[in-house]
Amino acid sequence: MLNGYAGTILEVDLTRGAVRKEPLPEKLAREWIGGRGFVAKTLWDRVPAGADPLGPDNIVVVAAGPLTGAPSLGAGRVHFGAKSPATGGYGDANMGGHFGPELKQAGYDMIVVTGRSDEPKYLFIDDDRVELRDASHLWGLGTMKAEETLKKELGEEFQVATIGPAGEKLVNYACVSHDFGRQAGRTGIGAVLGSKKLKAFAVRGTKTIPLADPAAVWAKGQEMYRAVFDNPGMAQWTPEGTAGVVNWANEVGAFPTRNFSSSYFTEHEEINGHALIEKLKPISKGCQGCPTPCGKYSTAKSRLGEAPVEGPEYETVALLGGNLGLDHIEEVAYLNHVIDDLGLDTISTGAVVGFAMECYQKGLLSKEEVGRELAFGDAEAALWLIRKIAAREGIGDLLAHGVKKAGEEFGPIAQAIAPHVKGLELSGYEFRNAPAMMLAYATCDIGAHHNRAWAITYDVQVGQDKVEGKAQKVIELQHVRPIFDHLGVCRLQWVEIGFDYNHYSALLKPVVGRDYTWDDLMAVSEKVWNLNRCFNVREIPGFGRSWDYPPARTWQDPVPDGPAKGKFIPRERVETLLDDYYRLRGWSADGLPTRRKLEALGLGEVAAALADRLPG
Amino acid sequence: MKIGLREDRCSGCLVCQTACSLSLFKELNPKKSAIVIEPRFPTPGNYAVHACDQCGECATACPVGCIEKGDDGVYRIDAESCTGCLVCVEACPQKVMRVHSSREVPIKCTLCGDCIRYCPRSAIYDVDGDIAEKRWY
Numbered sequence A: 001m002l003n004g005y006a007g008t009i010l011e012v013d014l015t016r017g018a019v020r021k022e023p024l025p026e027k028l029a030r031e032w033i034g035g036r037g038f039v040a041k042t043l044w045d046r047v048p049a050g051a052d053p054l055g056p057d058n059i060v061v062v063a064a065g066p067l068t069g070a071p072s073l074g075a076g077r078v079h080f081g082a083k084s085p086a087t088g089g090y091g092d093a094n095m096g097g098h099f100g101p102e103l104k105q106a107g108y109d110m111i112v113v114t115g116r117s118d119e120p121k122y123l124f125i126d127d128d129r130v131e132l133r134d135a136s137h138l139w140g141l142g143t144m145k146a147e148e149t150l151k152k153e154l155g156e157e158f159q160v161a162t163i164g165p166a167g168e169k170l171v172n173y174a175c176v177s178h179d180f181g182r183q184a185g186r187t188g189i190g191a192v193l194g195s196k197k198l199k200a201f202a203v204r205g206t207k208t209i210p211l212a213d214p215a216a217v218w219a220k221g222q223e224m225y226r227a228v229f230d231n232p233g234m235a236q237w238t239p240e241g242t243a244g245v246v247n248w249a250n251e252v253g254a255f256p257t258r259n260f261s262s263s264y265f266t267e268h269e270e271i272n273g274h275a276l277i278e279k280l281k282p283i284s285k286g287c288q289g290c291p292t293p294c295g296k297y298s299t300a301k302s303r304l305g306e307a308p309v310e311g312p313e314y315e316t317v318a319l320l321g322g323n324l325g326l327d328h329i330e331e332v333a334y335l336n337h338v339i340d341d342l343g344l345d346t347i348s349t350g351a352v353v354g355f356a357m358e359c360y361q362k363g364l365l366s367k368e369e370v371g372r373e374l375a376f377g378d379a380e381a382a383l384w385l386i387r388k389i390a391a392r393e394g395i396g397d398l399l400a401h402g403v404k405k406a407g408e409e410f411g412p413i414a415q416a417i418a419p420h421v422k423g424l425e426l427s428g429y430e431f432r433n434a435p436a437m438m439l440a441y442a443t444c445d446i447g448a449h450h451n452r453a454w455a456i457t458y459d460v461q462v463g464q465d466k467v468e469g470k471a472q473k474v475i476e477l478q479h480v481r482p483i484f485d486h487l488g489v490c491r492l493q494w495v496e497i498g499f500d501y502n503h504y505s506a507l508l509k510p511v512v513g514r515d516y517t518w519d520d521l522m523a524v525s526e527k528v529w530n531l532n533r534c535f536n537v538r539e540i541p542g543f544g545r546s547w548d549y550p551p552a553r554t555w556q557d558p559v560p561d562g563p564a565k566g567k568f569i570p571r572e573r574v575e576t577l578l579d580d581y582y583r584l585r586g587w588s589a590d591g592l593p594t595r596r597k598l599e600a601l602g603l604g605e606v607a608a609a610l611a612d613r614l615p616g
Numbered sequence B: 001m002k003i004g005l006r007e008d009r010c011s012g013c014l015v016c017q018t019a020c021s022l023s024l025f026k027e028l029n030p031k032k033s034a035i036v037i038e039p040r041f042p043t044p045g046n047y048a049v050h051a052c053d054q055c056g057e058c059a060t061a062c063p064v065g066c067i068e069k070g071d072d073g074v075y076r077i078d079a080e081s082c083t084g085c086l087v088c089v090e091a092c093p094q095k096v097m098r099v100h101s102s103r104e105v106p107i108k109c110t111l112c113g114d115c116i117r118y119c120p121r122s123a124i125y126d127v128d129g130d131i132a133e134k135r136w137y
C-alpha cells in the first residue's frame, strides 16, 4: 500500500465505453509526487505526437496529490491536464473545492480519459462502482443546472465536475466547473472533454485515505492550523479574498484596463474588494481544509439580471472590470455568473471581449462584421458577445478560437494588441512596468498565465524598471509555486499571508512515510518544467524562442496614464530577459532545453526522443 | 464544554469533519465523523451545520439502553452491547449519529472538542468558553 495515495488509477476509454482500474505505480508516485507531476508525465507518455487537441487521440488527466484531502491548509485542490486546443501545447488547470478529496476517498488518485464517445456520457464513481452513464439529459445544460441535476439524482454527497455549453461547442477556452463556482479554468480542458462527449464526473468516496503515521499527521495538521490562526495576515486577507488585490494592482500600475492598453483604471474603487463586500454582501465559501476562504458567494443583482455567483475574484474583476471598462461590481458579478454557467474561463473570455472592443474602437472590426456596436464600458455589449461566443454564432465563432487566431484575421495592428502568449490569453497583470512579470508570462508553460510565477511582487520590491536579476527570480518562482499543484494544496496561504512552505514538506513525511525536503520537491518541479517545455517542442511545429514573445504593444506603446505612465519594455530588454532566462535554465539561445540538461534532470528518455530537435 | 453554532460563518471547509475522524478513529475520513455539513447551493447559497448538542434523544430511543450519559454530560455508546439496530440514528434530531459501511456501531460525538479547536471560522464554538474563542475576521 502506498500511504498518502488512494493507490488506483481509473482508465476510462470512451471509444469502447470501458472503464479499467490500474494500480498506481510506486515509481510514478515517488518520482512525480502527484497532481501536476502526474499530469505532465502522463501527457508526455500518452498523448501521441501531433494529436489533434479536439480529436479522439488527446487525453484528459485528472490527478490529486498526496496532500489532497489531508489535514492541511487548502487540501481541496486537484489538477486537470490535456493537450491544449488554445496553444496546441501542454495544457493544465488547477481546481479547488471538494472534488479531489472525494476522488481519493473513492479510491483513485488519477483518472485518465481517452477516446471519444458518440453519445453524451458522464462518469459515475461511487467508491468501487464506476460506470459511464448516459448524459443526454445533461447535454446543453449550464454548469449550475448540470451540477444541481446530478446532485438531485445521485445525492448531495456526490461531488460533481462538469462542462457547460461552451465546452460542448468546443470553445478553445471552455473550462471545467465544480461546486457552483470553482473551475479548472485555463487552457480549454472543457473543450477537450466536450470533444470527447464527456459532460461530467460525479464522485462519492467513503474510504479512509491511508496514512503512514496517522497520529503524526494529525499532530502536524494541528500545528499548521494553530500557526495559521496566529498569523496576522488572516485578518487582512480573508474578508475580501483575492479581490483585495485590486487596489494594489492599480497603485503599482498593473491593472488590465481596456484591453491592456492601460494599467490603471480610474474607477477601480467601484469594483475593488471593498465594493464587492459592501454591494454583494457575500458569504465566504472555500475549498476543503481552507482557513482563508477566498470564494465570495452571493446573488448578483444588476440591470443585466439576477443570479447566484461565486466571485468575482481578482482575475475576474481585472478581466471583466478594468479590461472591459466596467465600473459596476454588480455587472461584473453578473457577467461572472453568465460566463461560469456557460462553462467559459473568465480570464480568456474577458481578454477576448476586451480585444474585440479595442479592435472595434480602432476600426479594425466593423459593425457589420460584429452585428452590433461594441464599446468599452458597455456591459450589455459584453453580455451579448459572450453569448455569441458560447453559441459560436456570427463573430462569436471566430472569437471562440481566442485572440491569437482572431488577431491573425484582423491584421497586423490587431496582432500587436492581441493579449496572449502562445495562444493563451493574458491574465490579470499588465506588465509594461513589471519586467519580471512579463518574463513570467512569456515563459509560462501553458501560455500567458500568472500563477506559475507571480513575479510582479518582486518587480515592486526591487524596482519596476530593473531587468537584472529578474530571470533568476522568475525561475525560482516557477519551481516553488507549482509544488503546491503537485501536492494537491492551495498556494494562497503562502503567497498572501506568508505561511511558511516548510510546513507542507514536513506534513508530507508522516502522510507518505518518506522524507522529502523542500529542495527535493523543487527538483521535481524543475524536472516537470523542463518536461513541459519538451512537450511543447514535440507538439508545436517550430517551437522555440519566437513562441515566448509577449504582444508587440509591450515595446511599441508606452502606458498612456496612471502610475506607470510612459513605461514600456524596449525590445532589447525583452531580448535580454529571454537571454538571461534561457542561459540560467541551461537552454539554448533559441529556448530549447539541451540534451545534457535533460539528462542531468533524469529526463534522458525525453532527450533521446527529441534528439533531432534539441541541441546537445 | 458545549457546542454552539454560527452557521452563517461556515465556509464548507470540512476541517471539523476531518478533525473529528482523526480524533475519533485516527483515520483520515470525513465520512467517519459526527458532524454534518450541508451545502445549500446554488440557492440559498450557504451551509447548514449539524453537530451534537448532547440532547440525549439517542439514549432515550436505544432499545437496549447502551447509550449512557457520563459524569461529563456526554452520551456514549457502549459498543459491546450495541446491536447495530440504528434506531438512535433515526431518533437523532440533528441527524449527526452517522453510519459508515466499515462499522456496525453508529458514530457518536464524544465532545473531544477538536471541531471547535480547528474550525477556522469559529462557526463551531464552545458556548461555555472552556475552549478559547479564536479571533474573528
Ligand code: SF4
Pocket (backbone or CB within 6 Å): A073, A074, A075, A076, A096, A097, A285, A286, A287, A288, A289, A290, A291, A292, A293, A294, A295, A490, A491, A492, A493
Ligand atoms: S484560499 Fe481560496 S483557493 Fe485557496 S484553499 Fe482557500 S478557498 Fe481554496
Ligand code: SF4
Pocket (backbone or CB within 6 Å): B009, B010, B011, B012, B013, B014, B015, B016, B017, B037, B047, B049, B118, B119, B120, B121, B122, B123, B124
Ligand atoms: S470547520 Fe467550521 S467552517 Fe469548516 S465546515 Fe466545519 S463548521 Fe464549517
